[in-house]
């Protein structure tokens with residue numbers, strides 16, 4: 001199968017993370033191994049506190065594993081890097097820069113300047129439908145618009161992988177659905193490799209090619225579910241029998257882990 005031949009963009013190899021807390025050692029992740037292949041959109045679900053963000057931070061190079069390794073494009077991760085773009089729940093835009101300057105920021109770090117940088121920035125500003133707001137500052141934008149800027153900024157530098165930590169978690173339901181649809185259409189066009197954390201099983205299925213279900217703490221990969229719903233997908237996809245079947249299956253698995261947390 002063609003899917004089997006795709007190269008591995010990120011390899012997570014037996015990662016363990018122990019935090020030293022006031023109450024002693026706390027094992028957040030234990031033996032996490034996962035291959036993220038080129039062009040894959042992976043969504044990650046699991047009960048609160050199972051280590052989803054910890055793992056994302058380790059892939060991003062914002063934190064280090066206690067043992068185990070992460071490789072991106074075959075190179076061991078040892079710090080942050082422009083080849084790993086991150087979008088957080090809180091928009092993390094530079095308040096003193098306009099929309100265009102925010103999107104151009106990463107390009108400067110990559111050595112792309114002037115007209116070329118502006119053209120790339122405008123391409124992604126158009127992609128997120130903010131061309132009428134290029135000279136606005138973040139404080140003049142709604143939450144959904146700010147998150148669009150953050151997504152455009154992450155895409156503009158053309159990273160090997162986009163790491164998204166509940167990027168739509170702070171948005172109202174309508175804006176969230178709209179941004180899901182835009183991200184879906186963008187992925188269908190660009191096929192950018194994504195690792196996307198969510199609490200929302202519907203969101204995980206509509207966006208993901210694979211849903212990674214993590215176990216209760218200490219977090220590890222409990223199961224990987226292939227989302228065999230063809231693209232293009234739309235909001236109507238949520239009504240299809242296969243979607244509902246997958247939703248019931250994944251939801252029950254996550255609920256089992258939630259019950260583990262409560263024990």
Ligand SMILES: Nc1ncnc2c1ncn2[C@@H]1O[C@H](COP(=O)(O)OP(=O)(O)OP(=O)(O)O)[C@@H](O)[C@H]1O
Pocket residue numbers: 019020021026028046047048049050051052053054055217
């Ligand atoms: N810097 C830290 N120091 C100590 N403990 C930490 C630290 N960061 C995370 N933890 C703990 O590690 C565990 C995993 O946290 P993490 O934020 O990765 O979980 P999560 O699955 O992303 O949770 P949520 O879904 O609620 O965002 C939690 O028990 C958390 O309290």
